[in-house]
Structures are given as structure tokens and as C-alpha cells.
Amino acid sequence: MRCTSVLLLLLLARSLTAQDYGQKLRQLDDYIERARQQWEVPGLAVAVVKEGQNLWCKGYGNRNIGHPEAVDVQTLFAICSTTKAMTAACMSMLIDEGKVAWEDQVVDILPNFQLSDPRWTKEIRVRDLFTHNTGMGNADLLWYLWDYEPDIIMEKMKYVDPAYPLRGGYTYQNNMYAVAGQVIEKISGKPWQEFIQERIFVPLKMTNTFPTQKLSLAYVNRSSPHSRYQGKVTAFADESADQIAPAGAVWSTIEDMQKWMQFVLDSARVDGQRLISQENYQEWLKPQTIVSDAGFYPTQRLTKPHWKTYALGWFQHDYHGRAVSFHTGSLQGTIAIIGLIPDEHLGVYVFGNLDHAEVRHAIMYKVFDIFGEHDDGRDWSSEFLELYQETRSNADTTNKVTVQILPSYALQDFLGTYEDSYLGDIEIKEEDGTLVLLVGPKDKAKLISKNRNTFNLQYISRPYMTTTSLTFEDDGDKIIGFRYFNRFFKKKNSN
Numbered sequence: 001m002r003c004t005s006v007l008l009l010l011l012l013a014r015s016l017t018a019q020d021y022g023q024k025l026r027q028l029d030d031y032i033e034r035a036r037q038q039w040e041v042p043g044l045a046v047a048v049v050k051e052g053q054n055l056w057c058k059g060y061g062n063r064n065i066g067h068p069e070a071v072d073v074q075t076l077f078a079i080c081s082t083t084k085a086m087t088a089a090c091m092s093m094l095i096d097e098g099k100v101a102w103e104d105q106v107v108d109i110l111p112n113f114q115l116s117d118p119r120w121t122k123e124i125r126v127r128d129l130f131t132h133n134t135g136m137g138n139a140d141l142l143w144y145l146w147d148y149e150p151d152i153i154m155e156k157m158k159y160v161d162p163a164y165p166l167r168g169g170y171t172y173q174n175n176m177y178a179v180a181g182q183v184i185e186k187i188s189g190k191p192w193q194e195f196i197q198e199r200i201f202v203p204l205k206m207t208n209t210f211p212t213q214k215l216s217l218a219y220v221n222r223s224s225p226h227s228r229y230q231g232k233v234t235a236f237a238d239e240s241a242d243q244i245a246p247a248g249a250v251w252s253t254i255e256d257m258q259k260w261m262q263f264v265l266d267s268a269r270v271d272g273q274r275l276i277s278q279e280n281y282q283e284w285l286k287p288q289t290i291v292s293d294a295g296f297y298p299t300q301r302l303t304k305p306h307w308k309t310y311a312l313g314w315f316q317h318d319y320h321g322r323a324v325s326f327h328t329g330s331l332q333g334t335i336a337i338i339g340l341i342p343d344e345h346l347g348v349y350v351f352g353n354l355d356h357a358e359v360r361h362a363i364m365y366k367v368f369d370i371f372g373e374h375d376d377g378r379d380w381s382s383e384f385l386e387l388y389q390e391t392r393s394n395a396d397t398t399n400k401v402t403v404q405i406l407p408s409y410a411l412q413d414f415l416g417t418y419e420d421s422y423l424g425d426i427e428i429k430e431e432d433g434t435l436v437l438l439v440g441p442k443d444k445a446k447l448i449s450k451n452r453n454t455f456n457l458q459y460i461s462r463p464y465m466t467t468t469s470l471t472f473e474d475d476g477d478k479i480i481g482f483r484y485f486n487r488f489f490k491k492k493n494s495n
Contacts, residue, residue, distance in 0.1 A: 024370050025056055031366055035381035036060050039359040040233055042226055043071035045254035045351040046363060049261045050371055052345065057258050063353070064224040064235050073255040074208060076222035077351040080241065080248045080329025082338050084177055085284075085313030086260075087246040088130050089268070090184055090196055092280040092312075099187045102127040102283070109183050114158040123166055129180040130312045131288040132173050132295075137163035139175045141485055143243040146424055146440040150178050150243060159422035170295045170310070174247040181246030192246050203270050204263055206256040213240040216251040225333020227355040227464035236464060239331045248329060254351055257338070261347035264340060284312050285325055285342065291315065297328075298391055299361050302383055319365070320374045326364065330356060332464060339364035346371055355464065358388050407453055407472075411435065413479050414447075414472060418489035426489055436460075437470075453479075 028048070036044050043061035047054070059071030094100050100109070106124045107113045115121045120135065128134050139160060142153045153175055163171060181192035188195050193211035201209045210216035224235045241248040252260075263269070268276035268284075276284065287309035293300065296308050296315075305317035314325040322341050329336035335352045337360040348367040350360045362380035369375040407414075414435055418426045427438040428447070435447035437457060447455035453472040459465040470484040481490040 021055060028056065028367065028370055029058070031381070032058075032363060033060055035359045035362055038381055038385060039354065039357050041352050041354040041357045041359060042233065042235075043075070043223055043353045044359075044363075045071050045073065045075060045077065047254045047258040047261065047349045048367055048371070049258060049265065049347045050345060052262065052266065054258055054262070055371075057254055059254065063222065065226060065233055066235075069221075071223060071353075072221070074221055074253045075351075076208065076210075076216060076219050076251050076253055077336065077353070078213070078225075078238070078241075078248075078329070078331050078334050079250045079252050079257065079336050079351075080331050080334065081174075082257075082327050082329040082336050082349075083246065083248045083250040084130070085264075085327060085338075086196060086200055086250065087177055087180055087184070087192070088284055088313035089276060090192070090199060091126065091130070091180060092268075092276045092284055093199055094184065094187050096277045096280055100126060100183070106179065106183065109186055110154075110179070113154060113179065116158055116161050120162060120166060126180075126183060127288070127312075128167070129176045129183070132176075132310055133167050133170050133289045134173060134176055135162035135164050135166045135168065136160055136173055136176070137171050138173065141423055142175065143178075143241070145443055147442065148243065148424075150182065150245075153243065154179060154182065156422055167289070170289060170292050172295060174241075174244050177247035178244040184246070196250075199275070203273070203275060204256075204259050206252065206259055209250065209252040209256045212242045212245050212249045213238060213251060214242055219251075222251075223334065223351070223353040225331065225355070226353050227333050229464050233354060234464070236333055236462075239333065241331060248331070254349060257349045257351075261338065261340065261349055265342060265345050265347055285314060285316075287311055287316055297361070298387055299358070299384065302380075302387060303365065319368060320372070322368070322372065324368070328360065332462070335360050337361065337364055339368065341368060341372070344372065358384050407449055408474070409453070409472075409479060416479075417492045418481060419492055420487050420489045423485075423487055423489075426484070 032044065032046055042065040043063055045059045046056065048056040057073050059073055059075055061071055063069045063071055063075055095102060104126050105122060106126060107121050124134055142148050142156055184192050184195055196211050225238055226233050226235050268274060268281045289310050291308040291310050303319060307318055309316045311325065315327055316325050323343060324339060324341055326337065326339040333355045335357055337350045340347045348364050350363050352360055359381055362384045365380045411430060415428050415430060429436050429438060437445045437447060443461050445457040445459045448458055450456045450469060454469055457468045470482045472479050472482040474480060479491060481488055
């Protein structure tokens with residue numbers, strides 16, 4: 001059934017329920033629009049399902065700030081990391097077919113898979129690719145700044161030492177999902193994007209959903225990403241996660257994501273047909289690893305969960321005694337969240353086109369309140385806005401320069417090419433009397449003196465990016481390298 005923004009005939013046969021839901025939906029509709037304006041998000045799209053019914057599906061605001069085109073139920077957004085649960089569902093299907101098992105060693109399937117320690121390489125299982133506890137630290141720079149292709153990303157992993165013992169911690173890790181996509185291709189004989197199209201999007205009739213940004217480019221009704229730049233909400237060009245597609249590259253509409261929620265809440269069935277066995281459906285949503293406080297969301301300061309876990313593509317926690325499975329999605333300038341309470345057959349999905357607009361969390365918890373047994377009228381939007389403004393304020397204070405000490409070397413002493421076996425080369429050049437950093441195929445940043453030989457980076461190609469810094473190191477006589485994102489880049493020809 002095509003999703004609509006009102007209940008219409010769907011609930012008329014149940015007058016009491018229709019009346020209750022009608023009031024709740026009017027309350028939700030008003031709340032979403034107020035929250036959108038409060039967070040200054042140009043456009044949102046929200047869908048709600050409960051007990052097999054499509055309760056709500058509506059767009060709010062505009063696709064691009066300053067332009068008249070409104071967000072509707074067929075406006076395309078990046079679903080970002082909510083892709084991860086789909087990739088885990090694809091693997092579940094192959095496991096149901098007996099072609100692979102959760103405990104199979106990855107290196108037996110992908111002989112080129114190699115980490116820094118042969119014992120570590122051997123111990124990584126298929127399940128580990130989905131649970132963010134392989135021992136590898138965050139490695140997003142490989143695809144986000146350096147823009148490496150998937151095969152190169154996997155080859156680079158051998159240069160990374162473990163950050164903690166295998167299954168002995170938690171660090172969110174996109175690249176292992178990219179490896180999972182390669183496992184799916186090797187086992188099925190089809191590229192991940194073809195497999196997910198045939199096995200999920202087609203049977204669910206998700207006709208406006210695309211596995212990658214590249215495949216979505218011909219779609220006209222699409223949202224533009226926005227970020228705050230110089231105090232103003234500004235539209236920028238789309239980012240892409242196609243290099244790690246199984247981790248976050250899918251693009252879709254709120255209408256199609258409502259179908260996805262119905263599928264998940266109906267224990268992976270569509271039109272009565274089961275696409276994943278009951279056993280693997282339960283495995284899909286079963287807690288796999290404990291998530292640390294540092295690895296979770298600042299929202300925990302207000303929701304106060306007693307436990308936080310990660311399943312196979314799902315964050316999980318308790319909320320007023322109810323088990324929640326959810327996941328956020330973020331690319332620069334666009335956000336998403338899916339939130340499910342399976343025991344109540346309740347789900348909510350939110351798209352937005354402003355960078356890290358945590359109004360998504362506010363809408364999710366508001367839906368849980370309104371359509372659950374606990375609604376104390378709490379204004380999550382205002383509370384989360386205050387929380388995140390405080391978080392940003394603390395970060396700004398940390399980066400603020402109080403007393404500036406000038407660099408110890410002349411400008412030309414910093415120039416040159418610097419190398420790291422893991423990430424690659426970075427060049428430091430001079431342009432108009434300013435140091436400029438060149439990284440990857442498209443990124444450039446100005447080096448702004450912060451304190452002695454530490455510089456803040458002001459990205460030119462992506463001016464909306466959060467300020468980072470690097471620190472040059474010397475041997476008492478000359479510059480020998482610098483530290484950037486916790487890696488040491490050695491200056492070439494520096495002996």
C-alpha cells in the first residue's frame with residue numbers, strides 16, 4: 001500500500017483506534033514541524049509504522065534552502081549507516097542457504113585479507129565484520145579523505161596495529177562492513193550492489209532505492225546536504241560513501257524506508273514470504289557486543305539506559321523497560337535514523353538535510369513516547385538541543401587559542417612531502433605566504449598557526465569540516481615529520 005500522510009481508510013474500520021491514532025498523529029505532526037524549525041533543518045521526512053500499519057509518512061520543509069521545492073515522500077536522501085543492517089540481512093540470506101557461516105574465518109574466503117598480525121588475521125570471523133570489536137581502530141580516513149578504492153582499503157589494513165584485543169573492546173568501524181561486502185560478492189558470485197538490489201529492494205518493492213550514490217544520480221527529486229558555515233545554514237555538494245558501499249552508500253525515500261521497517265518488524269517477511277529464517281532473524285537482532293559509554297551517543301546523558309549493545313547492524317539499549325534497536329546514519333550534510341521497538345511492532349524512520357542535526361533522536365524518542373505506554377510530554381527536541389549546544393561549546397573552548405607562540409622554524413622548513421605507510425602521502429606547499437596541506441585526490445587545507453609547531457587545519461575543499469590540527473616534530477635541527485589523526489607522517493629525504 002502506498003504510504004500516506006494521514007490514516008484515511010486504513011483505520012476507519014477501527015473507530016476507537018482511529019480516534020486515538022488521529023490525535024497522536026496530529027500531536028506528532030505539530031511536534032516535528034516545531035522541532036525542524038527549532039534546529040533550523042531545511043527539510044525532514046518522517047515515517048511511522050505500528051502493528052503492521054503505515055501510520056505516518058510525510059515530508060517537511062524544503063529540499064534545498066532558499067529554493068521552493070518541498071520535501072515529499074519520494075524525495076531521495078542518503079540512508080548512510082542505516083545501510084549496515086541491510087548488509088547484515090544479505091549475509092543472513094547466504095548463511096540460510098548454507099553457503100557461509102557466521103563463524104567462518106574471513107581469510108579462508110578472502111585470501112588477500114590481511115591484518116598486521118597473522119594470528120589476528122586468522123581469528124577474524126564473518127560475525128566480527130559486523131560487530132565493531134575486531135580490535136581495529138577507526139579507519140575512515142582511508143575512504144573519506146584519501147578516497148581509496150575498496151581493494152586498496154583492504155590492502156592498507158595490514159599497516160594498522162590493533163588498538164585493543166580482538167573482541168576485547170568497541171570502536172565503530174566502517175571498513176569491516178566493506179570487507180563484508182566483498183565476502184558477499186565472493187560467496188554469491190554477484191557484487192554487493194547487485195545482490196542487495198535483487199534480494200532486498202526488488203522483493204520489498206523499494207522502487208526508488210539505489211545501492212550507491214553513483215546509481216542514484218539520475219533521480220531528480222533529491223535532497224541537498226546542508227552544513228553550518230560561518231554561522232549560516234548553507235547547501236553543499238553531495239558526499240559519497242560508495243568506496244565503502246556496504247557500510248553506508250544506499251540512497252532511498254521515506255516511502256521506501258517505511259517498507260523496510262515493515263519488513264524488519266514482520267520478522268523479515270514480505271507478503272507472507274520469509275526472506276530470512278527465524279533463527280537468523282533472531283541472530284540479526286541479538287546483542288553481540290557491549291558498547292562503551294565513549295562509543296555511544298551523548299543522548300545517554302538524558303535517556304539514562306541501563307545497557308547498551310550492538311547487534312548485527314543495530315545499536316540497542318533499554319528505554320522505559322523496552323528493548324530498542326536503532327541506528328543513525330550520517331554523511332556530511334545529511335542525517336538519518338531508524339528506531340524500532342520490535343516487541344511493540346513500532347518503528348520510526350527520520351531523514352534530514354542538515355549536518356548532525358540531532359533532532360533525529362528527539363523525533364525517535366517522541367514517537368516511542370506517543371505510541372507507547374509512557375508519554376510524559378517531555379520535549380526531547382529542546383533538551384537535546386541544549387545538550388548538543390553544550391557539547392559543541394566545550395569543543396570550541398578546547399580548540400580556542402589563548403596565547404599564541406609562533407612557529408620555531410621558517411615557512412620553507414615545513415615544505416615537502418610526508419609519508420605514512422598506512423594512509424599515504426601528504427604534501428605541504430606554500431601558497432600566497434600560507435602553508436597549505438594537500439591530501440588525497442581532492443582535499444586541500446590551510447595551516448593556521450595555533451601554538452609553536454602546532455597548526456589548525458582550515459579545509460578549503462570542504463569548508464564545513466570540523467577543525468583538526470597537526471603538530472610538526474623535529475630532531476633539534478630540522479623538521480622530520482608531523483602527527484596528524486594519531487599517525488606519524490615522516491618527511492621524505494629527512495635523515
